[in-house]
């Protein structure tokens with residue numbers, strides 16, 4: 001039989017962070033697509049009634065200040081409230097309910113509704129990162145987990161094109177970070193080094209999956225990526241465990257690499273690239289202190305759904321929901337395509 | 351403070367099968383929706399060129415027989431092939447690749463492209479179930495896992511409205527059943543009874559989450575459901591571990607409950623209700639034999655995306671992808687809404 005070629009022959013890859021496998025079927029890239037297509041992410045004309053604008057009145061009746069940088073306010077329809085009664089204790093192993101307290105906030109990135117991260121200046125993105133850090137500092141004192149995430153694009157359930165993210169803080173450690181807490185701890189006990197520190201170093205050596213890099217951060221398509229153009233930002237120096245551990249150089253370089261990655265994303269299919277992105281770092285809460293989680297390495301995750309064009313996404317459906325994630329092009333092929341994209345945003349050309 | 355009411359107060363619920371939690375935020379049902387809507391699932395006019403029709407020529411050049419019941423053929427763009435070279439052994443814990451062999455088949459349910467399960471007769475659905483059993487029998491001899499699944503509707507990535515499902519058989523045990531194998535085994539060792547047998551009995555007693563029921567099966571919205579109208583079919587008698595364990599009465603009653611559940615689904619928003627569905631039973635393969643997995647109970651799972659109407663779905667995005675699944679209406683509320691739907695399909699009324 002032929003020699004194994006990862007770009008031609010199906011295989012499964014292991015994600016040590018999530019303790020899960022992904023099926024990689026590169027030969028399937030040839031499959032034609034005749035199914036549902038999405039509306040192309042379009043430049044919507046700015047809506048003067050947009051409730052996220054400076055000075056606008058929101059559905060709660062509250063009025064935004066005339067902000068000129070970032071602006072944070074409580075989500076008017078929060079999934080998590082701070083004050084709710086606790087459910088009674090349940091001892092039936094099949095019907096377990098537990099208490100959940102929390103708070104949900106919305107954070108505008110910029111006063112201009114037509115802005116996005118790839119089009120913002122480094123200083124403007126720095127303001128966003130500084131505010132993330134403040135939010136984590138404040139909410140992390142009380143809450144076990146503070147999830148900062150951006151849903152970008154209508155296809156990602158984002159109902160407002162104004163550049164913004166959400167911050168959901170909870171009294172419980174959610175599933176995804178709970179698993180990462182376990183896997184990183186197990187690795188640390190075994191190897192005495194943080195898993196993602198080792199991973200980052202090997203990615204810097206192998207160079208196969210790097211999209212962009214600067215002095216402080218590297219963006220890779222993870223070896224175990226499930227979304228076609230998934231990416232992970234990893235800090236190169238100093239092993240920060242949480243966003244609050246970043247020094248000024250790391251913050252500035254984070255702004256730089258976020259912008260660079262998002263420019264490549266937008267250039268790939270010449271559209272405002274939709275994604276959900278967010279940060280994962282060590283858990284927080286009253287019992288936590290800086291430096292207490294050496295098994296953790298802070299990282300950002302980008303999960304974009306597009307597969308072939310601005311209008312054809314990867315459907316994570318039957319097999320993926322019931323059995324296992326499956327991808328067509330390999331992470332190395334995805335990284336190369338992104339690497340080859342221009343560093344100048346298509347809207348700023350000529 | 352007030353007394354805890356599960357229909358009013360947020361809480362988390364535990365899924366013992368997946369060892370995961372879901373955030374339930376019933377107060378959020380009030381949230382208005384102004385974001386992306388989907389094309390309503392419409393009755394497409396039958397396409398005379400449809401490659402799934404009896405007698406049609408498929409893209410592979412192969413011609414379908416003039417079948418009059420079910421028809422199974424190899425997927426022309428399979429994610430899994432039977433003969434591929436093995437990847438070399440990898441001992442780096444961060445870059446693990448493993449071999450994956452398999453086969454993918456497509457199975458037409460009916461010769462008529464306008465048919466769907468809720469509109470088919472019990473005998474026609476019985477033919478589908480019998481063919482599923484044959485397929486599992488044959489593929490299960492060689493393969494560790496045989497995933498039977500139906501992606502229904504364009505919103506679920508299904509590119510052809512002709513009633514059909516897929517069967518992907520693999521040499522590896524995929525993530526989802528791997529976790530269920532572990533959790534059910536742990537429960538069985540502890541309680542000496544199958545987890546889902548205990549669960550089914552308690553659901554029959556509590557009656558809060560039952561959608562429909564017959565002598566052999568019960569359809570519930572699971573206590574830990576993540577999709578708004580998720581459902582699970584559980585066998586009431588005899589503890590079948592795999593589809594191949596079902597007797598004739600169980601098969602006939604399965605056809606009956608599938609039809610009844612899908613009629614309620616279609617009646618909920620007066621549309622052909624999209625979903626991904628599939629079966630989970632004990633793993634297969636050369637070393638397996640009937641009755642060898644008493645910790646398993648065969649079950650079917652329905653994962654429908656719609657939330658509020660034929661055009662507004664639940665987006666599983668930022669928080670869900672990065673932290674934890676979240677739902678608005680409670681499983682009990684969803685079960686009640688489905689229960690209250692008519693038992694006669696809206697297309698067959700008067």
Ligand SMILES: O=P(O)(O)O[C@H]1O[C@H](CO)[C@@H](O)[C@H](O)[C@H]1O
Pocket residue numbers: 314315316317318319320326501506507508509
């Ligand atoms: O084979 P199909 O129906 O074209 O493909 C569909 O189902 C598959 C299995 O769930 C998915 O991997 C694909 O993303 C989806 O488009």
Ligand SMILES: O=P(O)(O)O[C@H]1O[C@H](CO)[C@@H](O)[C@H](O)[C@H]1O
Pocket residue numbers: 151156157158159664665666667668669670676
């Ligand atoms: O709060 P939003 O942006 O309206 O809501 C969006 O993001 C949330 C968090 O990922 C999801 O729970 C919702 O399904 C989605 O529509």
